[in-house]
Amino acid sequence: MFWRLRPVRRLCLEKVFPHWFLYSRAFSGAEAVNALRPFYFAVHPDFFGQHPREREVNENSLQRLSVYLENLQKPGFKSLKPTQLTFYVRETDQNSSDGQEPFSTFGFRAVKFTLHTRDLLSTVLYILNSCSLSVKHVQSLNSTVHSQPLKTAKRMSDRPIKWDKSYYSFTGFKDPDEHLEQVLRMETTLTSWLDNNGKSAIEKLENSLPLRKELDRLKDELSHQLQLSDIRWQRSWGVAHRCSQLHSLGRLAQQNLETLKNAKGCTIIFTDRSGMSAVGHVMLGTMDVHHHWTKLFERLPSYFDLQRRLMLLEDQISYLLGGIQVVYIEELQPVLTLEEYYSLLNVFYKRLLKTRIPFHPRSLRGLQMILNSDRHAPSLHELGHFNIPTLCDPANLQWFILTKAQQAREKLKRKDELKVIENELIQASTKKFSLEKFYKEPSVSSIQMVDCCKRLLEQPLPYLQGMHLCVSHFYSVMQDGDLCIPWNWKNGQAIK
Numbered sequence: 001m002f003w004r005l006r007p008v009r010r011l012c013l014e015k016v017f018p019h020w021f022l023y024s025r026a027f028s029g030a031e032a033v034n035a036l037r038p039f040y041f042a043v044h045p046d047f048f049g050q051h052p053r054e055r056e057v058n059e060n061s062l063q064r065l066s067v068y069l070e071n072l073q074k075p076g077f078k079s080l081k082p083t084q085l086t087f088y089v090r091e092t093d094q095n096s097s098d099g100q101e102p103f104s105t106f107g108f109r110a111v112k113f114t115l116h117t118r119d120l121l122s123t124v125l126y127i128l129n130s131c132s133l134s135v136k137h138v139q140s141l142n143s144t145v146h147s148q149p150l151k152t153a154k155r156m157s158d159r160p161i162k163w164d165k166s167y168y169s170f171t172g173f174k175d176p177d178e179h180l181e182q183v184l185r186m187e188t189t190l191t192s193w194l195d196n197n198g199k200s201a202i203e204k205l206e207n208s209l210p211l212r213k214e215l216d217r218l219k220d221e222l223s224h225q226l227q228l229s230d231i232r233w234q235r236s237w238g239v240a241h242r243c244s245q246l247h248s249l250g251r252l253a254q255q256n257l258e259t260l261k262n263a264k265g266c267t268i269i270f271t272d273r274s275g276m277s278a279v280g281h282v283m284l285g286t287m288d289v290h291h292h293w294t295k296l297f298e299r300l301p302s303y304f305d306l307q308r309r310l311m312l313l314e315d316q317i318s319y320l321l322g323g324i325q326v327v328y329i330e331e332l333q334p335v336l337t338l339e340e341y342y343s344l345l346n347v348f349y350k351r352l353l354k355t356r357i358p359f360h361p362r363s364l365r366g367l368q369m370i371l372n373s374d375r376h377a378p379s380l381h382e383l384g385h386f387n388i389p390t391l392c393d394p395a396n397l398q399w400f401i402l403t404k405a406q407q408a409r410e411k412l413k414r415k416d417e418l419k420v421i422e423n424e425l426i427q428a429s430t431k432k433f434s435l436e437k438f439y440k441e442p443s444v445s446s447i448q449m450v451d452c453c454k455r456l457l458e459q460p461l462p463y464l465q466g467m468h469l470c471v472s473h474f475y476s477v478m479q480d481g482d483l484c485i486p487w488n489w490k491n492g493q494a495i496k
Helices: 017-023 028-035 037-043 050-070 119-129 134-143 147-155 165-171 176-185 188-225 239-255 257-263 290-320 338-355 395-430 444-457
Strands: 005-007 082-091 108-115 161-163 228-233 267-271 282-285 368-372 386-389 435-439 466-470 485-488
Touching: 028 037, 028 119, 037 050, 037 082, 037 119, 050 082, 050 108, 050 119, 108 119, 119 134, 119 257, 188 228, 188 239, 188 257, 188 444, 188 485, 228 239, 239 267, 239 290, 257 290, 282 290, 338 368, 338 395, 386 395, 395 435, 395 444, 444 466
Parallel strands: 228 267, 267 282, 368 386, 435 466, 466 485
Antiparallel strands: 005 161, 082 108
């Protein structure tokens, strides 16, 4: 005999999956979506409006999870590559921090897990368990669990049998235990990931080149025609989607050119809703029709008036707080309209007028602060600006700013120095690897980008020539061929 049977310890599946999982029918795509509702509720980007970095990470991870679930449902698929995902999970009635990273003061925590499942049901259960969410509702969704296997299950021994290693050697079948251990040990490295994904990225990039040229042409024509400062996109939409949006704006310009010229000197941003942003950019909601866009352009003169009043309000707050500069940092703050931001400033200004904090005039010049509506105590950000709650206690505010002022100046100086170093390293990396484009996501800090670039420059990476490289928090090949790598990528050889 080439193999024998032997009793072994029961695998740890029941620690992760409930007993009925082993005898349940296949899950449909609709059932998977229903089963993941508690998960979607805990990680949905709309609940992270006050936290742009976490919102962006969840948006990207949800996109990659969607692709993974779609591939699982494709007929004839064999096996998917392990997919590492990071989510910021909100505290809900269903989850707790037992055995996990505790929830932050904002009510969420980071959860990382690697998917290497073969069906929808095990994927759903793994995700829910990884986020400490209940799986009880999954059994009710899986309502047609076969009754006969369950009866058999009651008679099953807790010590099942397993084929000896020689069985897998003789037959050529994969040992599931060995394969599972290999997946758990495996850690994606930059070199191995580029080896596995470089060809598909090049193919996607080459296919997107005609559309990229069309996008540049449309952007230049509209910027010149409307005398715009810039045209941007808030989200990582594909090139085809962006071209479609510019074509739509171009058609509107043909119909109402004089009205659209009200945006002269402005930056237009395609985003989720129409209006003017807190920093004065014209926001065009991609789901809005031309009528809404036209009304917005007609109202721009009144928005410019409100913008002047807002700047005056910032100056008045600055004067009352010893010359500290009131700033709005797009990358770090929630997306607010001009009206919303003006209201926030006005509430804070009225509170200051009532108390008249005795700061020495111009004693805090050179320092910066941002206003937050979701904080209860002031704090000093790592980038050197103060996070000030709109409704904070004035006495506590005075004490906090005065005691942290010197530390804030040092952090601001360091931030400026880091920015210079970051730009130099980006240029050096672009040149060394002959990159067509090298950029980072807004959620990647300068410290993280500097660390990433320094380590990249130590590597021979011929695969990157002519590519579009984005530094992010995960590995991904975007639909138009951009390569995304995590800023803290690992080096070395992956386990085969």
